[in-house]
Amino acid sequence: MTIYCTPNFCKQIAELAKNKSYASVLADVCDYFKDKNIHELHITKAVIRTSPSIYSINKYRIINSLSNKGKSSSYRCICGCYVKNDLIILDTIYPKTGSEGIDNLSKEQYTNIATSIKDAVSVNDLAILDIGNQQITKPAANKKGPHF
Numbered sequence: 717m718t719i720y721c722t723p724n725f726c727k728q729i730a731e732l733a734k735n736k737s738y739a740s741v742l743a744d745v746c747d748y749f750k751d752k753n754i755h756e757l758h759i760t761k762a763v764i765r766t767s768p769s770i771y772s773i774n775k776y777r778i779i780n781s782l783s784n785k786g787k788s789s790s791y792r793c794i795c796g797c798y799v800k801n802d803l804i805i806l807d808t809i810y811p812k813t814g815s816e817g818i819d820n821l822s823k824e825q826y827t828n829i830a831t832s833i834k835d836a837v838s839v840n841d842l843a844i845l846d847i848g849n850q851q852i853t854k855p856a857a858n859k860k861g862p863h864f
Contacts, residue, residue, distance in 0.1 A: 717752075717753060718802065718804075718844065719803070719804045720804070720805045720806070721845055722805060722806065722832055722836040724807055724832055724836075725806040725808065726843055729745070729809060732809065737782060737811075738780065738782070741780070741791065743850050744779060744790075745791075745793065746845070747781070748776065748778045754798075754799055754803070758774070770798070773795070773829060775794050777792060778791040778809075790812060792811075792818075793806060793808070793809045794807055794821070794829050807832050
């Protein structure tokens, strides 16, 4: 499974990591996805499901390892899950509580996330999440992104 990141996700990760309470956000995201497969992720908390066996927008609860509050008050990560292509595209991450916490997103915000993902794919503006090295890298300019 390949995990891509939109520019929006990269920006949000960088901003969160500046805050001492969220400094481990990238490592926490990598830890969450390291033992998962595409089918397991596809059936998890779909907020917009356009095709049950092909594509969905999902919300995952990711534990903040610097907090002792569990999943219910940790990060929310919103992404596109593409089963046939064996890939995930991360677009939005936010803490549920704390100084930068957000309660819940509206249906319109989820629709905007779906559009953001579609736009990033159409112009090939995606980075790759390297789980093993816990880093986000931009592919070489001549390397093509995901194909649909």
